Amino acid sequence: xxxxxxxxxxxxxxxxxxxxxxxxxxxxxxxxxxxxxxxxxxxxxxxxxxxxxxxxxxxxxxxxxxxxxxxxxxxxxxxxxxxxxxxxxxxxxxxxxxxxxxxxxxxxxxxxxxxxxxxxxxxxxxxxxxxxxxxxxxxxxxxxxxxxxxxxxxxxxxxxxxxxxxxxxxxxxxxxxxxxxxxxxxxxxxxxxxxxxxxxxxxxxxxxxxxxxxxxxxxxxxxxxxxxxxxxxxxxxxxxxxxxxxxxxxxxxxxxxxxxxxxxxxxxxxxxxxxxxxxxxxxxxxxxxxxxxxxxxxxxxxxxxxxxxxxxxxxxxxxxxxxxxxxxxxxxxxxxxxxxxxxxxxxxxxxxxxxxxxxxxxxxxxxxxxxxxxxxxxxxxxxxxxxxxxxxxxxxxxxxxxxxxxxxxxxxxxxxxxxxxxxxxxxxxxxxxxxxxxxxxxxxxx
Amino acid sequence: xxxxxxxxxxxxxxxxxxxxxxxxxxxxxxxxxxxxxxxxxxxxxxxxxxxxxxxxxxxxxxxxxxxxxxxxxxxxxxxxxxxxxxxxxxxxxxxxxxxxxxxxxxxxxxxxxxxxxxxxxxxxxxxxxxxxxxxxxxxxxxxxxxxxxxxxxxxxxxxxxxxxxxxxxxxxxxxxxxxxxxxxxxxxxxxxxxxxxxxxxxxxxxxxxxxxxxxxxxxxxxxxxxxxxxxxxxxxxxxxxxxxxxxxxxxxxxxxxxxxxxxxxxxxxxxxxxxxxxxxxxxxxxxxxxxxxxxxxxxxxxxxxxxxxxxxxxxxxxxxxxxxxxxxxxxxxxxxxxxxxxxxxxxxxxxxxxxxxxxxxxxxxxxxxxxxxxxxxxxxxxxxxxxxxxxxxxxxxxxxxxxxxxxxxxxxxxxxxxxxxxxxxxxxxxxxxxxxxxxxxxxxxx
Numbered sequence: 001x002x003x004x005x006x007x008x009x010x011x012x013x014x015x016x017x018x019x020x021x022x023x024x025x026x027x028x029x030x031x032x033x034x035x036x037x038x039x040x041x042x043x044x045x046x047x048x049x050x051x052x053x054x055x056x057x058x059x060x061x062x063x064x065x066x067x068x069x070x071x072x073x074x075x076x077x078x079x080x081x082x083x084x085x086x087x088x089x090x091x092x093x094x095x096x097x098x099x100x101x102x103x104x105x106x107x108x109x110x111x112x113x114x115x116x117x118x119x120x121x122x123x124x125x126x127x128x129x130x131x132x133x134x135x136x137x138x139x140x141x142x143x144x145x146x147x148x149x150x151x152x153x154x155x156x157x158x159x160x161x162x163x164x165x166x167x168x169x170x171x172x173x174x175x176x177x178x179x180x181x182x183x184x185x186x187x188x189x190x191x192x193x194x195x196x197x198x199x200x201x202x203x204x205x206x207x208x209x210x211x212x213x214x215x216x217x218x219x220x221x222x223x224x225x226x227x228x229x230x231x232x233x234x235x236x237x238x239x240x241x242x243x244x245x246x247x248x249x250x251x252x253x254x255x256x257x258x259x260x261x262x263x264x265x266x267x268x269x270x271x272x273x274x275x276x277x278x279x280x281x282x283x284x285x286x287x288x289x290x291x292x293x294x295x296x297x298x299x300x301x302x303x304x305x306x307x308x309x310x311x312x313x314x315x316x317x318x319x320x321x322x323x324x325x326x327x328x329x330x331x332x333x334x335x336x337x338x339x340x341x342x343x344x345x346x347x348x349x350x351x352x353x354x355x356x357x358x359x360x361x362x363x364x365x366x367x368x369x370x371x372x373x374x375x376x377x378x379x380x381x382x383x384x385x386x387x388x389x390x391x392x393x394x395x396x397x398x399x400x401x402x403x404x405x406x407x408x409x410x411x412x413x414x415x416x417x418x419x420x421x422x423x424x425x426x427x428x429x430x431x432x433x434x435x436x437x438x439x440x441x442x443x444x445x446x
Numbered sequence: 447x448x449x450x451x452x453x454x455x456x457x458x459x460x461x462x463x464x465x466x467x468x469x470x471x472x473x474x475x476x477x478x479x480x481x482x483x484x485x486x487x488x489x490x491x492x493x494x495x496x497x498x499x500x501x502x503x504x505x506x507x508x509x510x511x512x513x514x515x516x517x518x519x520x521x522x523x524x525x526x527x528x529x530x531x532x533x534x535x536x537x538x539x540x541x542x543x544x545x546x547x548x549x550x551x552x553x554x555x556x557x558x559x560x561x562x563x564x565x566x567x568x569x570x571x572x573x574x575x576x577x578x579x580x581x582x583x584x585x586x587x588x589x590x591x592x593x594x595x596x597x598x599x600x601x602x603x604x605x606x607x608x609x610x611x612x613x614x615x616x617x618x619x620x621x622x623x624x625x626x627x628x629x630x631x632x633x634x635x636x637x638x639x640x641x642x643x644x645x646x647x648x649x650x651x652x653x654x655x656x657x658x659x660x661x662x663x664x665x666x667x668x669x670x671x672x673x674x675x676x677x678x679x680x681x682x683x684x685x686x687x688x689x690x691x692x693x694x695x696x697x698x699x700x701x702x703x704x705x706x707x708x709x710x711x712x713x714x715x716x717x718x719x720x721x722x723x724x725x726x727x728x729x730x731x732x733x734x735x736x737x738x739x740x741x742x743x744x745x746x747x748x749x750x751x752x753x754x755x756x757x758x759x760x761x762x763x764x765x766x767x768x769x770x771x772x773x774x775x776x777x778x779x780x781x782x783x784x785x786x787x788x789x790x791x792x793x794x795x796x797x798x799x800x801x802x803x804x805x806x807x808x809x810x811x812x813x814x815x816x817x818x819x820x821x822x823x824x825x826x827x828x829x830x831x832x833x834x835x836x837x838x839x840x841x842x843x844x845x846x847x848x849x850x851x852x853x854x855x856x857x858x859x860x861x862x863x864x865x866x867x868x869x870x871x872x873x874x875x876x877x878x879x880x881x882x883x884x885x886x887x888x889x890x891x892x
Contacts, residue, residue, distance in 0.1 A: 018743060028595040028699075028710075031660075115796055122788030124795055128590060134744040136582070136590030142793050143589065144574060144582030147764030149474040154891070214477075215802035223807040229886055237817060237847065237857050238888075248891065253474075254805055264474075265803045267810060274815050274890040280750065281891075283729060297464060297757025298580040302750040304726065311743025318593030327791060331781055342568030345773060347588050349570055350561055356661035357711045359700055361669040364713060369720050371683060401683065411683050440675055442684075442691065444720040445600070445727075 005325045006039040008066040008097070010088055011079030012050060012059075015102050015129065016041070018314025019078060020052045023321075032322050032329075032346055040066045042079075067092035074324050076317060077101040078129075086110055093117045093125070098328075100320040102129035102313055105194075108203035108219050111210065124327070126320035131204045132157065132289050134312025135305040139323070141211050141293070148295030150212040152252040157204040159287035159307045160188045160195035161227050161247040165235075165272075166285040169244055174232050187287065197226035198270040201249040208291070209251035209268050217268060225271040243274035244282050322347060362420030367396065367444035369413050370426065373437040376408040380434050384410065387432075391425035393417045407436060413444065451771045452485040454518040454543070456509055456534055457525030458496060461548050461575070462487070464760025465524060466498045469767075478768050478775075478792055486512045488525075513538035520770050522763060523547040524575075532556055539563045539571070544774075546766040548575035548759055551640075554649035554665050557656065570773070572766035577650045578603065578735050580758025581751040585769070587657050587739070594741030596658040598698040603650040605733035605753045606634045606641035607673050607693040611681075611718075612731040615690055620678050633733065643672035644716040647695040654737070655697035655714050663714060671717040689720035690728050768793060808866030813842065813890035815859050816872065819883040822854040826880050830856070833878075837871035839863045853882060859890065 007023065009016055020041070026033035041054060042063035060066065067075055067088050075092040077099060079085050085106050089099055094117065101107065107114065107127055118125045128138045132155070141150075156162050160182065167178045179196065182188035194200045202224040206217040227247050238245050247270065254265040275282045280302050284290040289307025294300050306312040326347045333343040374380045381398055388395055394415040402409040414422060422441060430438050453469065455462055466487070472479035487500060488509035506512065513521055513534050521538040523545060525531050531552050535545055540563065547553065553560065553573055564571045574584045578601070587596075602608050606628065613624045625642065628634035640646045648670040652663040673693050684691050693716065700711040721728045726748050730736040735753025740746050752758040772793045779789040820826045827844055834841055840861040848855040860868060868887060876884050 022593050022743065030592040033593065116799070119790075119795070120787065122783070122790060124790060126794070135747050136586040139590045140582040140586055143769055144585045144765050145761065146476040146768050146793055147468050147479065147761050209802070210798070211796060213802055214796075214798045215800050216798065217802055218804065221804040230888075231885070233855075234817070234885075234888065238815070240847075241815070241857075241859065243815075243890070245888065265805045267805050268802075269807060269810070272888055274888055276891065279891060280729075283726075295761070297468065298761040299752045299755075299758055301581050301752070303747070304750065305747030306745045309745075312745055315591065315593050315741070315744040319590050322592050323589055323794070327794075331788075335777055335781075337568070341566065342777075344565075344568060344570060347592055348572070348769070348773075349565070350657060350660075352656070352660045352662065353562070354661050356655070356659055356663055356714075358664065358667040359711045359713050360667075361715060364715070369684070369687075369689075371680070401686075409679075411687075413687065439677070439680075442676075442680065442718055442720055444689070445694065445722065445725060 004035055004037045005074060005328060006037055006072045007321065008039055008069060008072040008075045009041040010063055010066060010075065010077045012041050012043045012052070013078065014310040015078040015313045015317060017050060017052045018310035019076060019317045020054060022314055022318045024053065030322060030347070032325055033318070035325060036321060039072055040069060042066045063088055064091070067097065068095050072097060073328060074098045074100060074321055076321065077103055078317060082106055082109065089114060090117055093121050093123055096121055096123060098124045098324045100126050100317055100324065102127070102317055104130040104200070104203040104207060108206045112216055124324050126323060127207070128320050129313045129316035131207055132291060132303065132305070133307040133309060134315040135289055135291065135303050135307065137208065137291050137303055138211065140303065141208065145293060145295060145298060148298050150253065150293065150295045152250070152294040153208055153212055153291065154281065155205065155208070155249045155291035156246055156281060156284050156289055157249045157291065157307065158195055158201040158247060159289060160192065162284065162289070163187045163287045164196070165227060165230070165245055165247065168230070168232060168235050172232050172236070175228060175230055196228055198224045198247060201247060201270045205249035205251050205268055205270060209266060212251060213253065213264065213266055221268070223269040223271065227272050230272055238274050241274070242277055244277060245272050246275045246281060248273040248275070248281070362418070362423065364419040365416055366419070366446060367414055367416055368419070368422050369411070369442045369444055371409060371411045371439065372429065372435055373407050373409055375434045375436065376403055376406050377434055380408065381410065383432065383434065384429060387428050388425045391421045391428070393421050393425050450481055450483045451520060451774060452483055452518045453767060454485055454512040454515060454521045455487040456512060456521065456523045458487050458489045458498070459524065460756040461524040461759045461763060463496060463498045464756035465522060465763045466500060468760055468764045470499065476768060476793070478771055479764070481771060482767060485518055486515060488512045509534055510537070513543065514541050518543060519774060520544045520546060520767055522767060523549055524763060528552055528555065535560060536563055539567050539569055542567055542569060544569045544770045545571045546763055546770065547571065547573050548763055550576040550646070550649040550653060554652045558662055570770050572769060573653070574766050575759045575762035577653055578737060578749065578751070579753040579755060580761040581735055581737065581749050581753065583654065583737050583749055584657065586749065587654065591739060591741060591744060594744050596699065596739065596741045598696070598740040599654055599658055599737065600727065601651065601654070601695045601737035602692055602727060602730050602735055603695045603737065603753065604641055604647040604693060605735060606638065608730065608735070609633045609733045610642070611673060611676070611691055611693065614676065614678060614681050618678050618682070621674060621676055642674055644670045644693065647693060647716045651695035651697050651714055651716060655712060658697060659699065659710065659712055667714070669715040669717065673718050676718055684720050688723055690723060691718050692721045692727060694719040694721070694727070808864070808869065810865040811862055812865070812892060813860055813862055814865070814868050815857070815888045815890055817855060817857045817885065818875065818881055819853050819855055821880045821882065822849055822852050823880055826854065827856065829878065829880065830875060833874050834871045837867045837874070839867050839871050
């Protein structure tokens with residue numbers, strides 16, 4: 001019987017529901033997901049209809065009871081807001097619970113007391129979901145880029161403003177009208193202040209800067225300017241100058257002081273910025289987020305993906321839960337397996353031993369591109385079409401592109417078909433008298 | 447005195463030198479870097495001139511002595527090739543050393559015996575540098591995306607072929623001529639087979655697929671097709687159809703079987719592919735790599751960056767070393783600190799307590815964009831220019847764009863200047879009689 005890690009979930013809104021749905025559906029995920037159990041879920045209204053199937057006895061309005069419950073190993077705070085989230089997280093820590101949170105506003109304002117309490121209690125507070133939704137940002141900075149000296153982090157960290165700016169860019173509209181439309185479509189909140197005035201992005205860059213530069217950030221010192229004053233005229237002029245306007249969040253180590261770690265000064269700021277069109281961040285559009293990390297010796301790396309939403313954010317929350325569970329598993333085993341060999345972190349040590357079954361390439365189903373040279377005679381395209389049809393290859397287009405020296409070059413794109421059938425058709429076609437040359441096939445990305 | 451982790455480095459080529467350089471220069475990196483010590487470095491020619499400053503007594507030609515040295519905690523294999531790397535890694539594992547390797551060819555072919563030996567010995571074998579150079583790929587898949595059901599991974603994983611295809615796309619040249627040029631410039635090897643025939647990308651996607659789908663991959667079953675047959679004509683036709691041609695490495699869970707984990711079948715394949723121009727992978731050019739992961743519930747995330755090179759690859763190698771060191775640190779402490787509280791993984795638990803010093807926005811130095819409405823009178827641009835000059839704001843351009851109702855709209859872009867000076871200049875300009883309206887400033891990304 002596997003060890004089970006007991007989870008207390010604070011909140012069952014969008015992210016909480018997404019989190020529960022992953023834990024309740026462990027198939028094809030990391031085997032450790034099966035060792036998670038949702039012991040309690042704290043909600044405000046227990047009778048509200050939900051899209052997740054939880055036994056009624058785990059749902060409670062007694063949130064205090066969850067964070068003090070001695071059976072619970074990991075408290076997952078996905079309720080948002082400052083209070084009561086702050087008090088509950090602190091109480092959970094005092095009771096020796098590890099904490100996973102998606103609450104950027106809380107961490108950006110109260111990381112000081114929260115991390116101090118966590119350090120004293122010897123528990124983890126993980127917060128991958130607080131920045132960039134599902135995009136791995138926090139953990140890569142902690143674990144994959146930890147050898148680097150981080151020079152600069154530049155991110156598009158707020159989906160709502162990026163959506164508005166993208167539409168302003170594409171449609172030429174003004175801020176107010178597109179904001180109203182975004183609110184109607186659910187991309188912006190009724191009170192859009194946190195997003196459009198840059199505060200949400202400021203919370204996130206403060207969290208990332210603290211990690212990257214190993215010091216706390218006073219949020220009041222983060223310069224923050226939103227996108228309300230951006231007009232269609234600015235976007236138009238920027239476009240003529242070769243730029244797009246993006247709301248960028250930046251954390252940069254002051255170049256003057258970069259040689260002496262004692263006198264480090266940082267720039268941490270959020271403001272609309274003219275981004276050269278060929279820059280990787282210029283093509284991050286709509287509600288997508290991206291974060292560009294520049295360091296020594298890595299150079300530039302960029303992480304791109306969905307910056308919000310139930311599923312992506314829950315992906316980050318559950319991954320944090322699994323990271324804590326993996327460490328607890330090693331700790332509880334006393335660092336050794338029953339046979340006496342060291343117990344390894346189950347996320348870091350691949351222990352699979354079976355071979356995957358791999359589909360032969362002939363069974364691949366995708367779209368194909370091919371071209372061929374044929375004699376320029378009437379009926380060639382018909383002959384080719386019939387041959388493809390006989391082999392169950394449905395064509396999307398067949399076009400004669402060039403004609404020279406009595407030869408016609410014909411380009412063919414298929415619908416999604418089986419590769420084996422395409423090969424069979426081409427084998428037959430190569431033998432046609434009218435066909436001079438068939439260079440091969442190329443596959444088309446779906 | 448901190449715990450010190452003893453590193454044995456096998457190889458002092460490009461990646462080995464980069465690795466040593468990070469460890470020998472720990473300033474402004476994670477504090478744990480200071481606890482790493484290069485105990486021994488194994489090389490073939492000890493007298494070769496190197497760009498790294500190591501005490502002569504650590505350099506040895508006795509590689510066997512390194513992997514059996516009882517003082518060494520972590521063996522770092524950056525010599526490449528199959529033998530003697532394979533035998534040395536296996537011997538290191540048998541002697542209880544943790545292993546960090548950048549050797550994709552070795553892992554893709556011998557992961558079976560290596561991971562089996564590591565499991566039996568209870569040691570870690572980490573290999574972030576084997577795929578995507580410095581781009582975090584392996585660890586995010588293991589730790590940040592572990593809650594997901596991975597549907598598909600699509601990557602541009604070979605820099606040489608991406609460089610060649612990018613130039614073919616941009617210049618319209620044919621494969622052979624651009625390959626020759628790439629060889630001359632050092633972007634392709636004298637024997638380019640591993641790159642241009644897709645074998646390097648196949649090694650990498652096999653490693654990634656094993657991780658993502660939790661099973662081993664038989665490299666012989668990975669379909670592999672390179673870019674030798676791609677012609678300027680194909681690139682031209684693809685362009686007309688709205689595509690670019692990229693060498694993609696793909697690992698996909700067979701959709702038919704995606705509901706039953708028992709009968710999983712994978713597609714694992716490398717081949718040139720027509721990629722729609724608006725797809726995120728279409729804009730990954732030159733020697734850059736990118737990997738797109740699609741999963742449930744995350745949706746799509748993409749990791750982008752330098753796929754090779756001394757610095758980026760060393761970044762991944764040293765990060766792996768630090769991950770092992772962090773786990774060893776907890777283990778050696780007996781999981782508790784001297785005061786009895788639990789010892790936490792130093793990479794996951796931020797323990798900084800000081801506040802970072804943040805530069806005020808007035809001290810920011812960057813380029814600025816601003817525009818203003820002025821009366822359409824002679825000399826306005828001169829007056830503005832003088833005012834900016836007085837405030838030490840050097841201008842890149844000042845252009846009158848539109849003129850209507852006796853008003854001229856003037857757009858100004860500065861060189862890199864101090865923000866405080868720009869604000870001071872604009873304050874003065876707002877008081878000019880000829881100036882009607884100054885909406886504010888926008889910063890320009892460097």
